[in-house]
Amino acid sequence: MGEAQKTFQGPRHHTSLKKPLWLVLTVSVLSMLLISTHMFSRQGKRSSSDSLSSWLPVHVRKLTDEEVAARAVVREILKTPPSITQNSKIAFLFLTPGTLPFEKLWDEFFKGHEGKFSVYIHPSKERPVHISRYFSDREIHSDEVAWGRISMVDAEKRLLVNALEDPDNQHFVLLSESCIPLHSFDYTYRYLLYSNISFIESFVDPGEHGTGRHMEHMLPEIAKEDFRKGAQWFTMKRQHAIIVMADGLYYSKFRQYCGPGIEADKNCIADEHYLPTFFSMLDPMGISNWSVTYVDWSERRWHPKTHTANEISLEFMKNVTSEETSTHVTSVGEHGDELHWPCTWNGITRPCYLFARKFHPDALDKLVNLFPNYTNTAA
Numbered sequence: 001m002g003e004a005q006k007t008f009q010g011p012r013h014h015t016s017l018k019k020p021l022w023l024v025l026t027v028s029v030l031s032m033l034l035i036s037t038h039m040f041s042r043q044g045k046r047s048s049s050d051s052l053s054s055w056l057p058v059h060v061r062k063l064t065d066e067e068v069a070a071r072a073v074v075r076e077i078l079k080t081p082p083s084i085t086q087n088s089k090i091a092f093l094f095l096t097p098g099t100l101p102f103e104k105l106w107d108e109f110f111k112g113h114e115g116k117f118s119v120y121i122h123p124s125k126e127r128p129v130h131i132s133r134y135f136s137d138r139e140i141h142s143d144e145v146a147w148g149r150i151s152m153v154d155a156e157k158r159l160l161v162n163a164l165e166d167p168d169n170q171h172f173v174l175l176s177e178s179c180i181p182l183h184s185f186d187y188t189y190r191y192l193l194y195s196n197i198s199f200i201e202s203f204v205d206p207g208e209h210g211t212g213r214h215m216e217h218m219l220p221e222i223a224k225e226d227f228r229k230g231a232q233w234f235t236m237k238r239q240h241a242i243i244v245m246a247d248g249l250y251y252s253k254f255r256q257y258c259g260p261g262i263e264a265d266k267n268c269i270a271d272e273h274y275l276p277t278f279f280s281m282l283d284p285m286g287i288s289n290w291s292v293t294y295v296d297w298s299e300r301r302w303h304p305k306t307h308t309a310n311e312i313s314l315e316f317m318k319n320v321t322s323e324e325t326s327t328h329v330t331s332v333g334e335h336g337d338e339l340h341w342p343c344t345w346n347g348i349t350r351p352c353y354l355f356a357r358k359f360h361p362d363a364l365d366k367l368v369n370l371f372p373n374y375t376n377t378a379a
């Protein structure tokens with residue numbers, strides 16, 4: 001204590017005598033401290049968020065008229081409580097180039113639950129051949145889809161708007177042709193319908209395939225620190241699907257400025273950023289931030305691992321269905337960092353995954369055989 005005091009007083013005494021510059025600096029530092037102390041004590045009388053915003057200029061940005069309008073619409077839609085009834089259905093939205101290789105498995109999943117679900121298919125390349133009655137004639141009017149382009153988001157919106165036309169659809173699940181179900185229909189139905197949030201993955205990836213894809217043109221509405229990443233495969237509540245339909249402002253920013261090569265060496269992938277960024281800005285408490293669709297990024301390539309028949313066993317399926325921690329892979333460093341999030345459902349720890357991708361069509365028969373075993377939670 002005494003020693004510290006001595007060294008503090010010693011040099012101060014010396015410099016004030018011998019070096020006038022030190023004196024000037026000390027005086028100016030002291031007066032700055034006085035001024036800021038004064039400002040802080042004045043602001044202390046206001047709320048803490050007020051004083052925070054005056055210290056961080058980014059939070060005092062004046063919203064544009066369009067942003068004020070967009071936020072008012074979103075707030076209003078979120079005030080409508082969900083109306084879950086005996087007739088409530090889950091809409092399964094399949095985004096596929098053509099024929100769905102796992103229809104037979106989905107048929108097993110849906111069987112006996114008529115009236116609790118509806119199926120919509122967006123075939124972007126060719127008309128699918130169906131083997132399941134649940135899929136026959138369920139195609140919607142569709143258009144071409146290019147990977148990474150806004151046309152992918154447009155196809156998602158087309159599926160959502162078609163499914164919104166049925167007022168009984170209360171939860172919406174986006175799936176690809178390589179997705180499979182991991183649990184029984186009843187389990188999946190309860191998990192989604194009685195959840196108070198939408199399952200949309202959204203996280204900060206500070207690397208080049210995350211925040212690095214943000215463009216100056218997206219300002220002022222989409223600030224760099226608000227830019228998020230997440231998997232395309234979402235599930236969302238009806239209110240959230242309506243909000244997506246209502247949004248023209250944020251969508252237009254992604255349509256114009258998020259695509260491969262719009263800015264030199266930036267590969268912005270619209271479907272990986274639009275909804276994760278949009279929901280984290282407009283309803284951050286209303287989304288899970290992790291996805292209920294399992295995927296394996298361990299190979300660290302552009303596309304995730306595809307599981308073939310010989311990699312599938314009951315043990316593997318049980319592992320995936322019981323996992324309670326979700327993993328996000330960032331593009332930081334040479335091989336990316338992993339972030340782990342615990343999965344909670346209405347405040348309770350629960351298995352993360354209801355669906356899984358990607359599976360090779362040759363895995364179909366094995367999966368159909370194992371389906372009763374791996375969806376049997378009691379076993």
Ligand SMILES: *[C@@H]1O[C@H](CO)[C@@H](O)[C@H](O)[C@H]1NC(C)=O
Nearest residue numbers: 197280284285286287288289
């Ligand atoms: C999701 O992340 C946001 C921050 O972006 C946070 O405010 C929100 O509480 C998180 N949601 C849940 C359900 O934890």
Ligand SMILES: *[C@@H]1O[C@H](CO)[C@@H](O)[C@H](O)[C@H]1NC(C)=O
Nearest residue numbers: 313314315316317318319320
């Ligand atoms: C299942 O998980 C355990 C523990 O994480 C692991 O050791 C095992 O290899 C996994 N089995 C399969 C088939 O993935």
Ligand SMILES: *[C@@H]1O[C@H](CO)[C@@H](O)[C@H](O)[C@H]1NC(C)=O
Nearest residue numbers: 196197285286345346347348
């Ligand atoms: C959802 O439920 C959990 C647990 O009851 C609660 O902590 C959370 O605030 C709720 N979220 C919303 C958006 O209602």
Ligand SMILES: *[C@@H]1O[C@H](CO)[C@@H](O)[C@H](O)[C@H]1NC(C)=O
Nearest residue numbers: 313314369370372373374379
């Ligand atoms: C799946 O369950 C059935 C009936 O319980 C049983 O006969 C069969 O051996 C199980 N299959 C595997 C791979 O465990």
